[in-house]
Every structure is written in C-alpha cells, then in structure tokens.
Amino acid sequence: MSRLYMARNPRVAARSLDGEMMIMSGRDSTLFTLNKTATILWQSADGTTPLDEIVEHRICVEFEVEPAEALQDAETLARELASHEILQISEQPILLRNPGIGESRAEGSTTVESTTGESRARESRAGESR
Amino acid sequence: MSTLLQEMSEKALKLNIPLSVQLDLTYRCNERCVHCYLDHDDHGEMTTAEIKHLLDEMADAGVFILTLSGGEIFLRKDFFDLLEHARRLMFCVKLKTNAVLIREREAARLRDLGVESIQISIYSHRPEVHDAITLIPGSLKRSLDAIRFLKSQGLKVIIANVLMTQNRHDYPGVRALAAELGVECTLDPTITPMMDGNRSVLELAVDQGTLRQVFRDAALVGDVDEFCAIPAKPDESELDSTPCSAGHTACYVSPYGEVFPCVQFPLPTGNVRQTRFVDIWRHSDQMNEVRSIRLKDLTTCTSCTHVGTCTRCPGLAFMEGNMRGPSTQDCEKSFAKTGVPSANMLAKKAAAGNRENTNLGHVNLVQIRALPSLASATA
16 A cells, blocks of 8 residues: 655645644635644645654544544545645655745645545635735 | 634734734835835844844744835845745745836746735826836836736736825726736725824825715725715624724834834834844733723724724824824725714814804904905916
C-alpha cells in the first residue's frame, strides 16, 4: 500500500485563533476554519512525515480511535483539504525549496477532486471590511 | 464581510486579539496627491530589522490580516525582503499602492509571494483628471499598465476611487474602466485631515448634492430605498455595541513604530521601538479608553436618529476634538442618504441661532446691505 505525504500549500495565509486554525486560500481568498483533526493534519504536514505516522502518533493519541479507521478518515480529509489547495498531497515526499512562500515545488504532488464525505473545513468567501 | 470572517472577528474581539493591522512602511511617495493627509518626508523610518522583528511580534500576537501601505511601499528598497518575511509568517497580506513602480517582474514576484490583494488608487478614467490629482504626468497610464501586469499574473486587484471635487463626475467612468480591466472597484467620499491637524484639505470634499447623487446610484448602493431609508430607533443591544473595529480587533502602525487605533485615528498609544507590540495592544491606557466606548456613551450622537446606522468614524471625531463626539463628514453622509439632519447638525444650527438671538440687542433688526457693484458681480 502506498503512503501519502502532505505539505502545507505555501500560497495560503494561516493563523491559529485560540486553537482554531484560520486558513485563507491563495487561489480565491476563500476563508476556512479547520476543526481539531484538520488542524493536526495542517500542523503536521511537513512534506516528509507520511500520513499513517501522523495518524498513529498524533491523531490516535489525541482521540483514542482505531488506527485503520482513523487513517481512512484522515486520508479523506487530506484529499478534501488538497481539493481546496490548502494542502499538497503526494505519494512521494514533498520537497519545499523555500518554505513559507510560494516557490515550493512538490515532486509528484497532485490536487484531487473533492470527496463526497462530510466536510470538515468550513468555508466562506472573505470580504472587505474597513 | 463574510459570515465566517465575522465569526472570527467576534472571537478575536472576545479574546482581545488584533486580527488586522495596517502597517505603513514609509510616508515617502512618488506622487503628490492633492488630498493626501501625509507629509512625504522620512523622519526616521524603522529599519529592515526593526520591521521584521515587529512582524514576528505581530504574528505572535495573533495578527492575521496585514495591510502594507504608505506612502508608496515600493519606494522601500527592502520591500520584497519584508514581504517575503511577512509571508513566511503566513500573514494574509494586502497591499495598498499607486502601482507606478510595478512592472512585469514585480507583478510576478507578488504572485510568487502569495499576496492576497493589491489595492490601487485610481481617481479618474481621464488622464487629465487623475494626473492633476496625483500631480504626476503620466501616472494614470503607469498605474493602469501595472493593473494589467498584475491581472496577467492572476492577482486580485481592487481599484480605490476617492471622490473629491476634482473628480466628482468621473466615478461612473472609473467603474466602467474597472469592469473592462476585470477588477473590483470601491468608492470613498471621505477626505481625511492632515496628520498635523491641518484641515484645509477638507475643502476638497464633495458637496451634499454630489453625495445625494452617489447614494441614490443603484449601481453603487443596490436597493436605493433601503439604503436611504430613515433608520429605525436602535435597541439597547445596539447601543451597547462598539463603534468600529479600531482598537478592538484592528490597529495601525506608522513607519516610525507608533501604534494608533487606526490610520484615521491619530491617538498615540505607544511605540514598538520601546514597548512590545502586544503590550501596547493589551495595556495601553489610550487603547483601553478607545475600547471602553460604546454607542450609548457618545455625546450628541446617542440621541441622533442615525446612531444605529451611521458610519461615524471615531478617528475623524477625535480629529474634530472629541473621540466620543460626532464626525461632521459622517453626519453629512447620513443627511445626504436620508434627508434627516443629524443631532450634531441640529445642535450646531441651534447654537448658531442662539448666537444670532444673543446678538439681537446689538444689531439692527432689519439689515440692509448694499447691493454688490456691477463690476464685482460680474468678476
């Protein structure tokens, strides 16, 4: 079975607000907030730690869930976040040339279609305020 | 504002987090706009290292939306270095610029750095009007070329159209130009007094007739009847709300490290060269005073018909002498929308009437003035 690697998309903006991660898409300024699981995925998405290790060491410890079930859910969630261009995902480690800004290159990374599963990220078009 | 952003703002308000900061990198500028509130000298701008340290502090404090403005930001030779640092800290970066110095290479770099949006000042679709406001011949062409470069990189561009006497007829042309370029367009009739207190630039503000015309333009305001309706009396909860985000979830930092509640609210609250940003934000007496004000605390405005819907700017009120007082420019906007004078306008009229009545004993009841001479009448 192939492993899945994730890296944060360097084109997004992000900040934690009292433990809740706010993400603004670099594609279309859509604002997302991530739930606890999605926040763990985001924070752990270093491009080199495979998803199954993140699930085993971070998610299962945090939520006391079965590893196989947790991995399936986490993979669905990772693909959904990738569909919104919040994460980059790949079956190969993702190399970040210049982490934090938009010049990263992910070897073999891909953006996938949104899954039909329950949405874990709430989204909204960001507006102007004066 | 989007629902989710509104939710995040409410959360930031409860947690006392400065969600949004405008940082002016310089007051130097390559244009000389006739209505500008800044001087254009360098009185000791923060160094590259100081600004990077400030950005680190702001990220730690929870700032998410960072607006880089000026002056003209591209006059800072370290601009891209600072922007790169800001993006490494994952700020949502918005830029305000006249774009005169943006060519293909700069546009591509902005795209690579993941800038959220670039707001560009365009005063008219006609070069003779725009350039007469910036006082730089050829500036409209340079700014429009830049917009095309930025659009070709897929960047979000917003045209900011400040309305004043010189360009009062041109906003439909600017909107048409924006539509042709495929960019957003905002219109703002507010003229801000100069930072040294000089209010002479306010003479450039548009008159009631123009405001009324703008507020009845469905293309701008949507449902005119709804927009111009006389507001309902606010309930207790509305009167207990805060006037605006200044000092609550937003603030402003000058090129010299001074922190203010807003770019339009020149109440000094501290300097990041002496005090950590977060300590100024949380503990400054001035910031806490601004934060304590509720609509029900306002002098004059609390009894005003418009109190629940007025765009009253506390910074403009402060510049008129009282941060809890009315802002005359906003009174005029409310009047132009509804035809109902504000409490401030009525109070001023009554005061003027009282002055006249007080003087009755000292002047002739029937005042006869000489007709102007033919020469002066036709001059």
